[in-house]
Amino acid sequence: MVKRYGEREALKGVDFSADPGELVAVIGPNGAGKTTLLSILAGTLKPDAGTVDSPNGDVGWVPQQAALYRRLTVEENLLLFARLERREDPRGAVGEMLELTGLGERRRELVARLSGGNQQRINIAIGLLAEPAVLLLDEPSVGLDPRQRARLWEFIAGLAGRGTSVVFSTHDIQEAERYGRRLLVLADGEGLFDGSAEQLREAVRGEAPAAAEGDFETAFVSYLQHRGH
Amino acid sequence: MRWLLLKDLTILRRSPLQAVLLVAYPILIALLIGFAISREPGKPRVALLDQIPPGARVAGGNGKLPAVGVDQRICREVECVDVGSRDEAATKVREGDLLAALILPADLIDRLNSLSTLNPETPEVEVLVNEENPLKAQAVDDRITALLARANLFIARQIAKEGGRYLNLVVDGGGFDVLGQSVEILGLRETASILESLRPDVPAARRPELDRVIRFATLARDNLDIASPLIDRLAQPIAVDKHSVSAPTPPLEVFAIAVAATLTLTFVTLLLVAGSLALEREENTFARLTGGLVSRPALLAEKIGLGVAVGLLVTLLMLAGVQIFVSLDWSRFGLWLAAILLGAAGFGAAGAALGAAARDVRAVSLLAFMVSLPIALLSLVPSGAVGAGLYDVIRVLTALFPFKPALEAMTSALDSAGPGIGGPLLHLALLSAAYAALARIALRRFATI
Numbered sequence: 130m131v132k133r134y135g136e137r138e139a140l141k142g143v144d145f146s147a148d149p150g151e152l153v154a155v156i157g158p159n160g161a162g163k164t165t166l167l168s169i170l171a172g173t174l175k176p177d178a179g180t181v182d183s184p185n186g187d188v189g190w191v192p193q194q195a196a197l198y199r200r201l202t203v204e205e206n207l208l209l210f211a212r213l214e215r216r217e218d219p220r221g222a223v224g225e226m227l228e229l230t231g232l233g234e235r236r237r238e239l240v241a242r243l244s245g246g247n248q249q250r251i252n253i254a255i256g257l258l259a260e261p262a263v264l265l266l267d268e269p270s271v272g273l274d275p276r277q278r279a280r281l282w283e284f285i286a287g288l289a290g291r292g293t294s295v296v297f298s299t300h301d302i303q304e305a306e307r308y309g310r311r312l313l314v315l316a317d318g319e320g321l322f323d324g325s326a327e328q329l330r331e332a333v334r335g336e337a338p339a340a341a342e343g344d345f346e347t348a349f350v351s352y353l354q355h356r357g358h
Numbered sequence: 359m360r361w362l363l364l365k366d367l368t369i370l371r372r373s374p375l376q377a378v379l380l381v382a383y384p385i386l387i388a389l390l391i392g393f394a395i396s397r398e399p400g401k402p403r404v405a406l407l408d409q410i411p412p413g414a415r416v417a418g419g420n421g422k423l424p425a426v427g428v429d430q431r432i433c434r435e436v437e438c439v440d441v442g443s444r445d446e447a448a449t450k451v452r453e454g455d456l457l458a459a460l461i462l463p464a465d466l467i468d469r470l471n472s473l474s475t476l477n478p479e480t481p482e483v484e485v486l487v488n489e490e491n492p493l494k495a496q497a498v499d500d501r502i503t504a505l506l507a508r509a510n511l512f513i514a515r516q517i518a519k520e521g522g523r524y525l526n527l528v529v530d531g532g533g534f535d536v537l538g539q540s541v542e543i544l545g546l547r548e549t550a551s552i553l554e555s556l557r558p559d560v561p562a563a564r565r566p567e568l569d570r571v572i573r574f575a576t577l578a579r580d581n582l583d584i585a586s587p588l589i590d591r592l593a594q595p596i597a598v599d600k601h602s603v604s605a606p607t608p609p610l611e612v613f614a615i616a617v618a619a620t621l622t623l624t625f626v627t628l629l630l631v632a633g634s635l636a637l638e639r640e641e642n643t644f645a646r647l648t649g650g651l652v653s654r655p656a657l658l659a660e661k662i663g664l665g666v667a668v669g670l671l672v673t674l675l676m677l678a679g680v681q682i683f684v685s686l687d688w689s690r691f692g693l694w695l696a697a698i699l700l701g702a703a704g705f706g707a708a709g710a711a712l713g714a715a716a717r718d719v720r721a722v723s724l725l726a727f728m729v730s731l732p733i734a735l736l737s738l739v740p741s742g743a744v745g746a747g748l749y750d751v752i753r754v755l756t757a758l759f760p761f762k763p764a765l766e767a768m769t770s771a772l773d774s775a776g777p778g779i780g781g782p783l784l785h786l787a788l789l790s791a792a793y794a795a796l797a798r799i800a801l802r803r804f805a806t807i
Contacts, residue, residue, distance in 0.1 A: 173649040190649055196642040198365065200372040205365075212361045213651040239372075255646070 130179030132165050132318075139165045140176070143320040145313055147263065147294040152285070154309025155298040156349070158358065161315040163298040164193070167267050170296065189261035189293075193268045195252040199241035203232055203251055206240055210255045226254040230284070246277030250284065257288070264288060266297035270304060282308050306345040314349075316358040362652065362660045363667075366634055370668075380630075384622050384672045388679025391618045402501060405447040405459035405486075406438040414467040432460065435505055444484075451488045458502055459486040470513070515590075522586040529582045546582065550575035608773035615680050616769040617738070622676050623698060623768075624734060624761055627669035627705035628712070628726045635661050635713030635797075636722040654801050658710050658794060665706035666699060673698050686772065693771035693779060700786040701767060704760030707793035714800030730761065737762040760789050 132140040140162045147153045155163045168174035170181055171190035181188075197206050207226050211219035227233040230250040232243075240248060249269060256264055266285070270278045286308070289295050299305050305312055306326040314322035314329070322329055326345060333348040333355075334341035340351035371377055432438065439456060441447040447459035461484040469481035485502050489495030527534055531545020544552075553572045560568050607613075638644040638657070648654055677686060677694070709726065716722035737756045741749055756762040767782035 168645075171649055173645045190646065192642055192645060194642045196646040198369060198641055198643065200369045201365065205368065209361055209365050210651070213647070
C-alpha cells in the first residue's frame, strides 16, 4: 500500500498478511505510518496505490479514541451500531457484547460515566458487532491502568482464540512483544520487519549482541538505529 | 437513517439545557410578540408645565378666537404628566421617568397675538429632553418635532378658519361683536349693489368717479371670494397624495410575527444541525459511521432532516403561542408548512456547511451566531435607509443566506397581502442545494482535521 499526503509519502509500499486467529502488532516510532496503515485497512482512508483483501470484506475497526456517544447508555450505543450493522437480531447481539465485555450490570449507565478502560471495552465491542473476520485496534491500551490493560488483553486474546485476526498498533514495545504473535515494524512509511519478537531479537543479535540480550525495547531501538532510524 | 435520527433526538433529550432552550425560546418569543402586537402602542410620557394664564385667547382683529386648547391637543398625542415647576420637570426627565418635558410659557398667547402687529415676537415653547444616547436623542427629537408640527398645524388651521370668517364678513356683510356691542357690516357685495342703484341719480359729470368705486367694490368682492380658500390652504400648503409602487404590504403585526418565526427557525435549525454534525467529530464517531455504516450524503441528509423536523415543531409551537394574542389565518396552513419546511431546509443545509467546517460544538455555535445574527439584522434594512452602493452590497450578502428569502416566504405565507411566495421558495431551494454541496465538500476533510 502507498499513501501520500502532498509531497510526503506516509506509506511506501507496505505489504503484509494475517492468518485467522493471528495477533499482529504494528510498531514503530512516531510518524512511522501506523495509524495511516490501520485507517486504510479499516476503509476510512483511501490508499493511493494497493488493495486490501479480507474474508467477506468484514473488518472491525476500533479507533484510538473511543468512538462512542457519551450521552447514550452502554446498551443504546451497542444497539445503535448493531442496527447500523444490520444485525438480524440487534438486541441479541447487544446481549452477547455485554456478556463479552462483562458490562451487563452497567448496561443502563451513560457512557460518559464509565472509566476510560470500560469505555475502551465498549469501543472494542462495537468493532466486533459486525462479527468481523479481522479486528483492527489503534493503540487500544492508551490511557488504561495496568489492571485495565491486563483485562483488555485477556479479552482480545479470547477473540483471537475464537479465530478473529487481530491487527493492533502500539507504542508500548513490551506490550507488542508480550501479546503480538507477529510484529510488523514500520519506520518513515517503510515496512522494515515482519516476524516474531524472537526473530527480531535474533536479527539484532548479529548486529549488536549486547542490545539483543537486554530488554526487548533496547533490542528494538538498536534494530531501528542500525537501519538509520 | 431513522436510527441515527432517533439517536440524535435521544441525545437532544439528554441535554436538559438544550431541550429547555428549544421549548422555552419559542414560548418566550411568542409571548413577547403577542404582548407587543396585541396592545395599543404606548404613548410616551411627557411632563407638561402650562404657565399660560387661564382665559388667555389668541386675538383675531378686535375680538378673540375660541380657545385653541394647545395643551389638550398635545395631551391627546402623549400621556401628559402635570408638574409644578420647571425644576421638577427637569428632574423627572433626567431620571428617565419621562421622555421629555414641554413648558408652555406664560407669554405664549401674547406672542401669538403679536404676530398680527407691527412688532411681532416669535412664540416659543421650551422642551427639556434627556439625550443619554444618540439613539434616544434621535427618537426623542423626532417625536417632539412631530408633536409640535401637529400642534402648529392645528393652531394655523384655527387662525385660518377665523380669518376666513372675517373675510366673508367683508365680502358678504353681516353681524359682528365689538366690545360687547353688535356692529352691522355692509359688505362689498351689498355696497356694489347700492352704488349701482344710485348711479342713475348721480349727475353725468360725477359718474366716471362713481363707476371707479363700483368697479373697485366688484373687483374686491370677486378676488376676496378666492382669498378665503387660499388662506385655508396656507395652513397646510402641500397636501400628500401617497401611492405605493411596491406590492401590497401585510399589516405590521403580521410582519412582526414573520420576523419572530424566521428568527426562531434560524437559530433552532442552524445551531442544531451545525452542533449535531460537529458532535460526530467531537465524539470520534464520524469515521466509524462513514467507514461503511452510513454514506456521507446520507449522514448529511439525516442531520438536515433533524433540523427540519425540530425547526418545524418549534416554529409551529411559536405560531400557536402567538395565536393566543392575534388571530392567524389558519386556512393558509399549507403555505406556512411550505415556508417553514423550505426555510428550515435552507438553514439546515447552511448549518451542515458550518458544522462540517468547524472543529467542535462550541466553535460551531459561536460561528453560527456570528454569521446569522448580522445577516438577520442586515436583512431588515429597508431600501433607501442607506446609500445605494451599500444597499447593493447588503442585498448581495443577504441573498447568500437563507434568512431574507425565509422571511419573505413566511410573510407571504401568513398574509395574502404579502409578496408572492414562489420566488422566495425557489430562492430557498437553490440555497439549500448550494449549502448542501458546500457541506459535502467540507466533509471530505472533516475526519482528517
